[in-house]
Amino acid sequence: MTENGQPKKLQRSLFQNKVSAVGIGIASVALFLAVFFLALDFLSGGTSLYTGIITFFILPIILILALIVAAVGALIERRRRHMKHPEVVPRFPTLDLNVSKARRTLVWVVVVFIAFLLLSTVAGYRAYHFSDSVSFCGKTCHQVMKPEFTAYSNSPHARVDCVHCHIGPGAGWFVRSKLSGMYQIYATLFNKYPRPIPVPIKNLRPAQETCEQCHWPKQFYGAVQKENYHFLPDEANTPWTVKLLIKVGGGDPTFAQVGGIHWHMSIENKIEYIATDKQRQKIAWVRKTDENGTVTVYESEDEPLQKTPENYEVRRMDCIDCHDRPTHIYRSPNTALNLALQTNRIDRSLPYIKSKGVEILSRTYDSEATALQTIADEIKAYYKADYPALYESKKALIEAAIDELENIYRNNFFPHMKVRWDVYPDNVGHLVWQGCFRCHDEKHKTKAGQTINKQCNACHIIISQGTAEETAVNLNGLEFKHPTEDVGDAWKEMNCNECHTGVNP
Ligand code: HEC
Ligand code: HEC
Ligand code: HEC
Ligand code: HEC
Ligand code: HEC
Ligand code: HEC
Numbered sequence: 001m002t003e004n005g006q007p008k009k010l011q012r013s014l015f016q017n018k019v020s021a022v023g024i025g026i027a028s029v030a031l032f033l034a035v036f037f038l039a040l041d042f043l044s045g046g047t048s049l050y051t052g053i054i055t056f057f058i059l060p061i062i063l064i065l066a067l068i069v070a071a072v073g074a075l076i077e078r079r080r081r082h083m084k085h086p087e088v089v090p091r092f093p094t095l096d097l098n099v100s101k102a103r104r105t106l107v108w109v110v111v112v113f114i115a116f117l118l119l120s121t122v123a124g125y126r127a128y129h130f131s132d133s134v135s136f137c138g139k140t141c142h143q144v145m146k147p148e149f150t151a152y153s154n155s156p157h158a159r160v161d162c163v164h165c166h167i168g169p170g171a172g173w174f175v176r177s178k179l180s181g182m183y184q185i186y187a188t189l190f191n192k193y194p195r196p197i198p199v200p201i202k203n204l205r206p207a208q209e210t211c212e213q214c215h216w217p218k219q220f221y222g223a224v225q226k227e228n229y230h231f232l233p234d235e236a237n238t239p240w241t242v243k244l245l246i247k248v249g250g251g252d253p254t255f256a257q258v259g260g261i262h263w264h265m266s267i268e269n270k271i272e273y274i275a276t277d278k279q280r281q282k283i284a285w286v287r288k289t290d291e292n293g294t295v296t297v298y299e300s301e302d303e304p305l306q307k308t309p310e311n312y313e314v315r316r317m318d319c320i321d322c323h324d325r326p327t328h329i330y331r332s333p334n335t336a337l338n339l340a341l342q343t344n345r346i347d348r349s350l351p352y353i354k355s356k357g358v359e360i361l362s363r364t365y366d367s368e369a370t371a372l373q374t375i376a377d378e379i380k381a382y383y384k385a386d387y388p389a390l391y392e393s394k395k396a397l398i399e400a401a402i403d404e405l406e407n408i409y410r411n412n413f414f415p416h417m418k419v420r421w422d423v424y425p426d427n428v429g430h431l432v433w434q435g436c437f438r439c440h441d442e443k444h445k446t447k448a449g450q451t452i453n454k455q456c457n458a459c460h461i462i463i464s465q466g467t468a469e470e471t472a473v474n475l476n477g478l479e480f481k482h483p484t485e486d487v488g489d490a491w492k493e494m495n496c497n498e499c500h501t502g503v504n505p
Contacts, residue, residue, distance in 0.1 A: 010081055010088060014074040023070030030063040038123055049135050056127035060120075131178070137162040144188055144197075147419040148328045150411055157327035160214070165327070168210040176203070195418045200280060200324070207319035211326075215319075217262050221250030225463075229342040232483060233355035233504050237341060237348050240483040241471070243464040261459060271317040273439070274309060279425055280321070283438045285309055286452070298444040298452055322436075325426045332421040332432060332502025333361035336408040345404045347397045351390070355504060356382060357405055362503035367415055375405045421502050430495065432502045437495050456480055 015024065037055040081089040096102055130136055138149035152158060157165075167177045180203075187193045223245045230240040249260010258268070265271060274285040284305045286298040299305070305312070315321075331339070337357045340346040346353055360378055365371035379402050383391040391398065413420045421432075430437045436459065442451040456462075461477030472478055482491055487499070499505045 010085060014077045014081075015070060017073050017077040019073030019076060020070040021073070023066045023068070023073055025066075027063055027066035027070060030059050030066060034059040034063065034123070035119070038119075038126070041126060049139055052130045052133075052136065053140070056123065056130050060123065060127075131181075132161065132163045132167070134161050137166075143416055144193055147196075147330070147414040147417050150414075151328040151330055154411055155327040155329050160327070164213065165210050166204070168205050168213065173205055173209075195416075196423050197417070198278070199424055200278075200320070204320065211319045211323075217266060218250060220248055220260075220262050222248070223260070223460075224248045228338075230338050230483065231341045231348070231354045233352075233358065235351045237350075237352070237354045239341075239348075239468055240466065241464070241468075242462060244460045245463055245477075246460040265317060265322070266319070272314050273317060274305065274312040274314055276303065276305070276312075280315070281425055281434060281438060283444070285312075286439055286444055287314075296446055296450070298439070298446055298450075301443045301445060322428050325424060325428075328424070329426075330419065330421045330424065331408070331412045333358040333408075334432075334500075334502050334504075335421075336361070336412060340404050340408065346401045347394075350383075350394065350397060350401055351387060353401055357401070358504050361405065361409060361413070365413075365415055368410065368413070371409050371413065371415070372406050375409065376402050379405070430497065431500050432497055434495060434497055437497075441495070 014020075034055060037051055037059070040051070041055060078089070078093070082091055095106075097106070138145050138152065152162070163177075167173050184193075226244045226246060228242045228244070230242070232238040232240060247260040249263045250258065268291055270289040272287045272289075273283050276282045276284050282300075282303055284300045284303055288296045288298075290296075337346070337354050340357075341348055341354060346357070356379065360375055363374075365374065379398065380391075383394075383398055425433045425435075427433060427435045427438070429435045434441075437454070440452050440454045440458070442454045444452050456479070457477050462480055463475055463477065464471055464473040465478060465481055466472050472481070480491070482488070490499075
């Protein structure tokens, strides 16, 4: 018997039971490891992917579960004592600050609580940064995000963190993204994700709140010059260069004249549309509201709406409706070969290398390994059979071409996720996808018959075009000349993407 008349056995801490002992044991180890890794994180100035996942996700979860186990053990113990000695152990704890032991316990509880709070604030802050890092977004689910991460790493936005476009600033979208992140982790663990990952991402944050954090559309002005290098699929891989002056334009008269693409599409006019397919490629209805509030509605002749517009989702056009692939750029075989030939990573003196390379890359392979093997085997076999002398004299160039074709494959084709250029439309331009011609096709008409401009100089002028030997130049703009004669003027009647699909037409 002791001072307050309880048996000694009942004075022992409630945590002295087997269940709590296990909980406390595990919690101590987890806490020790967490503090250790956190210290490492601070000293090394950053966290590697795997220590990050352990420190910020696995250890805290183990710690909290173990503490819950310890508490449950104590509750069971209290209940057991209450059942045995209901007269000395009441049903619920009593807190009597006149008993010195209770005061000491309280002080301990407060101290431990504050320490825990401090530690979790620091860890939480680091965890926030870690879960927003490019390596967490891009590499955690290796196979799943490999295409996006690879394409991103080779793009103009390679130094922009994923979260700047996918989440943006502010708490609301942060919470939303972490909630949907939980589902994504589940989908990855249980192999429930779609291949390829579908676009458009339905709840992507409005582009004004992400892109415009860095790009300010009013600040754009003037025109952008682009030089596109093409190589024809003939024996000589004949080069054909088009120089365009694209009327990007701007919207602030204090900087320069207003006008151009950005001005018309997103500043002066509000443009809304209804698409009848998931990828927003078939546009049936367009509404323009200009700065005076005048409304003009254009309807597709080819595929009109089946019901009245109120029955559909009306989308307001923003940056993503043109720049939908600003960073996850998967090059088509044609584009990739044009680039490799232009930069001499594939030698132009190899006969038919353009045509042959495009043809091999455009096939479907069931794995990367098969594709790489096929590229090496077929290129060698082709030159050995058709150009035996050249095969001996230019062995090194042929090897280099094979290396580059394999690189192109690795960076742009992802059979595991079924990702390649032809699954994600690219809406800037009109060569391989309909892009601007989804609306600018002269087939979207107002009741009065007015159409959306398809004139070749509405968006750009061609200032030069032709082969190395024969280039036409005119700074006021040339009429487009199709590089191959047999196509003639067919481009005037047909859209470019009816023949051009990214491979040899
Ligand atoms: C410059 C802005 C930007 C950055 C940076 C960015 N993304 Fe994207 N991402 C987009 C846009 C735009 C889309 C397409 C949205 C659409 O069409 O609905 C997209 C689409 C995706 C998709 C859907 C599949 C696809 O290929 O379209 C995934 C997955 C994705 N991004 C992951 C990532 C990861 C991981 C990172 C960082 C390594 C990242 N993104 C960085 C803008 C960005
Ligand atoms: C965190 C800042 C940041 C954000 C957010 C951002 N960008 Fe960029 N963007 C850049 C930088 C930096 C460049 C590269 C400029 C350069 O290399 O000249 C760039 C380049 C571009 C280019 C020119 C690409 C080229 O081929 O030269 C386009 C188009 C573009 N961004 C569109 C977008 C769109 C669309 C979004 C929203 C989905 C976006 N950006 C979000 C920083 C950003
Ligand atoms: C109607 C389609 C369209 C819309 C909408 C649009 N752009 Fe563009 N943008 C273009 C075209 C076309 C170019 C020319 C360059 C090219 O072809 O990539 C361009 C060029 C750019 C460039 C490169 C400019 C330079 O001077 O090099 C940036 C950056 C850019 N856009 C950002 C944006 C942002 C941010 C938004 C949303 C506020 C936006 N764009 C909306 C079509 C569009
Ligand atoms: C959703 C439909 C839609 C898409 C897609 C679209 N536009 Fe437009 N665009 C319009 C409408 C509507 C107008 C206003 C037409 C008018 O005022 O006569 C317009 C006007 C323009 C103008 C001013 C034309 C003029 O007559 O002076 C330019 C430049 C332009 N768009 C460029 C582009 C480019 C470049 C793209 C592709 C990157 C594009 N647009 C894609 C609907 C679209
Ligand atoms: C609504 C705007 C618009 C109209 C109308 C338009 N284009 Fe384009 N065109 C673009 C854009 C945007 C690009 C892409 C520029 C870039 O980023 O390379 C482009 C690219 C091109 C290219 C370069 C393709 C390449 O890959 O080298 C050619 C050639 C071209 N256009 C010809 C034409 C012809 C011919 C017409 C008339 C039938 C026409 N364009 C009408 C917007 C337009
Ligand atoms: C009737 C089919 C057809 C139409 C329509 C067509 N082309 Fe072509 N185009 C071809 C063929 C065939 C070739 C030669 C094979 C090749 O180069 O892939 C070619 C080659 C090209 C090339 C050079 C080679 C390359 O692929 O890099 C360019 C640039 C080009 N076309 C631009 C255009 C533009 C821009 C339009 C639309 C204004 C257009 N074409 C419309 C069939 C067509």
